[in-house]
Amino acid sequence: MEPTQIVPDTETRGLLRLLPRAARPYALLARFDRPIGWWLLFWPGAWAIALAGGLPERWPMLFWFLLGSIAMRGAGCVYNDIVDRDLDRQVARTASRPIASGAVSLRAAWVWLVSLCLVGLIVLLQLRWQAQIVALASLALVAAYPFMKRITGFPQAWLGLVFTWAAPVGWVEITGGMNAAGLLLYAGAFFWCIGYDTIYALQDKEDDALVGIGSSALTMGRHVKAGVGLCYALAILLWGGALWLVQPLWLSLLALAPIALHVLWQVAALKEDGEDPLVKFRANRFAGLLMFLACLVVGMVQ
DSSP, rough: OOOHHHHOOSSSSHHHTSOOOHHHHHHTTTTTEEEEEHHHHHHHHHHHHHHHHOOTTTTTTHHHHHHHHHHHHHHHHHHHHHHHHHHTSSSSTTSSSSSHHHHHHHHHHHHHHHHHHHHHHHHHSSSSSSHHHHHHTTHHHHHHHHHHHOEEEEEEHHHHHHHHHHHHHHHHHHHHSOOOHHHHHHHHHHHHHHHHHHHGGGGGHHHHHHHHHHHHHHHHGGGGGHHHHHHHHHHHHHHHHHHHSSSSHHHHHTTTHHHHHHHHHHHHHOOTTTHHHHHHHHHHHHHHHHHHHHHHHHHOOO
């Protein structure tokens, strides 16, 4: 099957067409065609490495975190699609996903999942033992996530715990432990994730309501923009606390101005239908870069 038939918001159709036809469904299953996912998984870890003072000396760790983000985001997507295969067949945007459509068998999907996890294991072995324990602690959260939409109207909160877990892993890797600054960084990332994934969920409001699964976009209803704005405001406030604890100077808070303006633009310009939710969601790749630069500046002068 062609990528355009499987994933409507794919970004790299040309690159996927370079793969052998038999390999394309597996690349799509791991969402390799949509790099926004692994960027969003990667950035919190990069922030922690930078803010904790790990750069430039520990710059190779950024590479390992990026590789781990690609592999484990792919593994998470495969696992999610295995669990959600029946629901995916009932939702227009997901009905053509490889497992739901039959392009990849259930057995082959499990083999692909294990293969991606082995790449994650290689990355795990590059970390100090304390960070390894923190990383492994996320597995229970990851395993439970696909079921959250069935039992709660706010599964984005659970995703916020899971998808930003690289922040505590990165902090512990650089410092050997956790402190208030690291916790505030993670808490801010948690609310940032709820905000951007609520924007993403706007695309599926009608289908989610018909199928009977929960989402923050449905729960917030006509207050979505206010809800996303509140999440982003809390993220900036918590990040400000983290930067202040690392370097208690007003210039540290000024480093947050670019990302604060960026997320303000997201909320102010958000249109709740059409293609705009996807555009605003993808803009968080740039938001992650702005936050990384803030953490880099503050972390290098401490």
